[in-house]
Amino acid sequence: MATKSIYKNVVIKNKQLSKNLASALENSQNKSSKHIQLSKSCSEVKKGQIKTILGE
Numbered sequence: 001m002a003t004k005s006i007y008k009n010v011v012i013k014n015k016q017l018s019k020n021l022a023s024a025l026e027n028s029q030n031k032s033s034k035h036i037q038l039s040k041s042c043s044e045v046k047k048g049q050i051k052t053i054l055g056e
Contacts, residue, residue: 012018045053 010021012021
């Protein structure tokens with residue numbers, strides 16, 4: 001995910017759109033994230049193992 005997008009300015013030209021944005025931000029604050037169960041195993045890979053895994 002791009003981190004520069006966090007610092008972008010948002011220009012709202014309409015009063016209704018500003019109300020919608022404020023409402024969406026307030027509603028998102030009350031929602032919790034979903035708990036997911038990984039279906040595949042995962043493990044940490046050290047820097048030296050990446051080429052071996054990718055076959056290079």
